[in-house]
Amino acid sequence: MIIDPGFDDLAMTMILFAMVILLSIREGLNIERSLAIATLRTVVQLFFIGYVIKGLFAVDAWYIIVGALLLMMTYAAKAGLGRMKKQVPGLFLPMWVGVVTGSIFTIAVVTGVTLKIDPWYRPDVLIPLGGMILGNAMNGGSIAADRLYSEIRGSKDQIETYLMLGRDYRHAAKEARREAVRAALIPTINAMMTVGLVHLPGMMVGQLLGGVDPVVAAKYQIIIMLMVASSVTVASSVFTAMALKSYFTKNQMLNLKLLD
Amino acid sequence: MTPIIEFKDVSFSYPPDGMNGEKVIFRDFSLKVSRGDRLIIRGKSGCGKTTLLRLMAWLEEPCAGAANCGGRPYSTYYPPDLRRQVSLVSQTPVMMDGSVRSNMALGLDEPVSGEILLSWMDRFDLDRSLLERQAGSLSVGQQQRVAVIRNLLLKPKVLLLDEPTSGLDQESGEVFVTAMGRICEEEGLTLVWNSHNASSLESIASSTFSLDGIVL
Numbered sequence: 104m105i106i107d108p109g110f111d112d113l114a115m116t117m118i119l120f121a122m123v124i125l126l127s128i129r130e131g132l133n134i135e136r137s138l139a140i141a142t143l144r145t146v147v148q149l150f151f152i153g154y155v156i157k158g159l160f161a162v163d164a165w166y167i168i169v170g171a172l173l174l175m176m177t178y179a180a181k182a183g184l185g186r187m188k189k190q191v192p193g194l195f196l197p198m199w200v201g202v203v204t205g206s207i208f209t210i211a212v213v214t215g216v217t218l219k220i221d222p223w224y225r226p227d228v229l230i231p232l233g234g235m236i237l238g239n240a241m242n243g244g245s246i247a248a249d250r251l252y253s254e255i256r257g258s259k260d261q262i263e264t265y266l267m268l269g270r271d272y273r274h275a276a277k278e279a280r281r282e283a284v285r286a287a288l289i290p291t292i293n294a295m296m297t298v299g300l301v302h303l304p305g306m307m308v309g310q311l312l313g314g315v316d317p318v319v320a321a322k323y324q325i326i327i328m329l330m331v332a333s334s335v336t337v338a339s340s341v342f343t344a345m346a347l348k349s350y351f352t353k354n355q356m357l358n359l360k361l362l363d
Numbered sequence: 364m365t366p367i368i369e370f371k372d373v374s375f376s377y378p379p380d381g382m383n384g385e386k387v388i389f390r391d392f393s394l395k396v397s398r399g400d401r402l403i404i405r406g407k408s409g410c411g412k413t414t415l416l417r418l419m420a421w422l423e424e425p426c427a428g429a430a431n432c433g434g435r436p437y438s439t440y441y442p443p444d445l446r447r448q449v450s451l452v453s454q455t456p457v458m459m460d461g462s463v464r465s466n467m468a469l470g471l472d473e474p475v476s477g478e479i480l481l482s483w484m485d486r487f488d489l490d491r492s493l494l495e496r497q498a499g500s501l502s503v504g505q506q507q508r509v510a511v512i513r514n515l516l517l518k519p520k521v522l523l524l525d526e527p528t529s530g531l532d533q534e535s536g537e538v539f540v541t542a543m544g545r546i547c548e549e550e551g552l553t554l555v556w557n558s559h560n561a562s563s564l565e566s567i568a569s570s571t572f573s574l575d576g577i578v579l
Contacts, residue, residue: 264457267420268470269447269517355442356422360378 105314156230165224172233176203179241186245189252191361197345198244205240205338206233209330217326235306235327236334239291243335244342247287251343254279255350256362263357272351280343287339291332298328365434367521367553368396368419368449373428375418388414391428394572396521401547401554403564406574412557413454415574416523419555420451433520450519454526454557456510458498463509466498470517483512486546488538503530508539515546521553528563540567 120142127135159171180199184190210233214220220228255262258279265275298304299321303311306327310320350358376387388411396402406412417423418430421437430437432445447470458466467480481491487508493501498509507530514522524543528536544567547554558564 260453260455260457261459263422264453264459265469266422266443267446267451267453268513269443269450270470271443352424354421354424354438356424 106312159226159230162226165222168224168226168229172206172229172237173203175234176206176237179237180244183241183245184248187248187252191248191252191346191349193349194248194346197342197349198248200345201244201338201340201342202237202240204341205243205334205336206237208337209236209240209334212333213326213330232327232330236330239331240334240338243287243291243339246290247283247339247343248346250286251279251283251346251350254282255357259357259359259362266355266357272355273347276347276350280347283343284336284339287335288332291335295328295332298324304328364397366395366431367398367400367433368394368555369429369431369434370394370418370425371429371431373418373425373430375414375423375425377414389418389425396553396555398520398553399547399551399569401544401567401569402556403568403571404555404557404574405559405571408559410574412559412574413525416451416525416555416557419521419523420449421445422451447517448519449521449523450514450517451523452507452510452514452525452527454529456503456506456530458501458506458509461498462495463498463501464494466509467513467516469513475516479516480512483515487512487542488535504532504535507531511543515550515552518550519552521555524554524556526557526559528558536563540564543567 120138123138124135127133127138159168162168177199180195180202183202184194184198187194210229213232214223214225214228218228255276262275262279266272294304304324304327307320307324310323311317315323350361352358371393372391373389373393374387374391375389376385378385394415404412404415414423418425421430421440421442432440432449437445459469464477464480467483468475477494480494484491484494489505489508489512493505498506501509507527511522511524511527528539531539540563543554543556546552547567554567556564556568
């Protein structure tokens with residue numbers, strides 16, 4: 104049975120907020136202000152998206168659902184790059200293509216083959232799954248982007264050695280690319296190793312609280328974990344394959360100015 | 364005869380498109396390297412010798428002027444193809460993880476027989492037992508010779524060496540110079556050799572070129 108907390112019940116969770124603020128003051132953490140802003144943003148953003156999704160669930164037009172997903176993916180690509188420690192020009196398109204292919208490929212397989220939803224654009228499935236998957240694709244792309252930069256920067260001499268030996272830029276930087284994809288996947292692999300043992304993922308908790316049978320919730324969680332692994336791998340592979348070019352000039356010289 | 368490499372009125376500054384504070388390294392610089400030349404580039408350290416070799420290997424782009432290889436502008440080549448023909452060995456040898464054998468084969472698409480590698484090692488006075496050793500465990504001098512062999516296996520038309528004997532003691536340096544002289548004769552190789560100590564290379568030099576005074 105679903106327990107639907109009323110707004111007054113929800114307000115009671117502010118007890119937790121008050122406790123954190125008190126602790127922050129007592130311990131001199133000096134984070135009251137950012138905590139208050141973060142809490143306010145959490146409330147506003149989640150209510151906003153709750154009502155948006157409620158509206159989308161009622162939509163029966165595939166192009167609106169696909170449009171909403173593409174919009175979310177575009178924002179994710181921008182946000183993923185925004186987190187890079189060093190901004191490198193020319194990476195938006197690779198990140199966008201990475202996030203979009205990683206998400207769409209994964210969602211298509213799961214909704215078409217595993218869940219067999221009908222119609223194929225069922226918003227109550229596509230929107231939540233899409234949101235979760237593209238978030239992970241974005242995280243994967245973001246880690247890959249940072250790692251690709253640091254790997255190329257740290258192996259300039261090796262890359263130039265390959266170039267001097269007449270190798271093309273893809274061959275010269277393939278080890279850096281491999282490390283970037285590997286780094287993007289590590290958090291996912293770690294999560295897959297410990298899921299259910301050390302922590303219950305948010306979605307599974309949500310389903311259990313929503314009254315879903317625990318075994319059904321587990322099945323969904325298995326699907327989700329594999330979707331995350333797939334979207335991160337595809338997104339980071341596509342991103343790094345396209346992003347490599349940004350680190351080289353048109354005549355396949357390492358763009359040393361970017362790496363200073 | 365068409366020079367194998369020709370630079371005409373080449374200018375280069377770093378950073379290449381720097382607006383402010385750029386350092387001009389070459390201005391209207393011209394140079395011809397003929398086939399079979401063994402050209403020694405000399406000059407004080409920091410005078411642009413390494414940059415010149417990097418420009419020749421097309422690892423840097425001139426800001427102005429023309430760079431030709433075999434009479435064709437560099438820009439008409441696919442860069443990896445040009446770099447196989449005009450092959451640069453950097454001053455500090457870079458070895459990848461793996462054996463000497465795998466490092467020597469880095470630029471090759473086809474597997475190469477151990478006999479060929481060993482014969483090259485003999486020519487550079489490298490002990491044959493080193494072939495299966497981790498390349499990173501070799502001395503700098505040995506690594507430098509492995510790096511040169513690695514480039515020679517590509518059968519370049521021009522070999523560019525950037526201070527290759529700087530990590531060697533005098534005796535090893537002399538062995539290296541002699542080996543290179545012999546290889547140039549046998550393979551018909553064109554050689555451009557950077558050195559701040561050109562006198563040690565008199566035995567193999569066909570011409571020398573000083574960058575001192577030319578460079579701004």
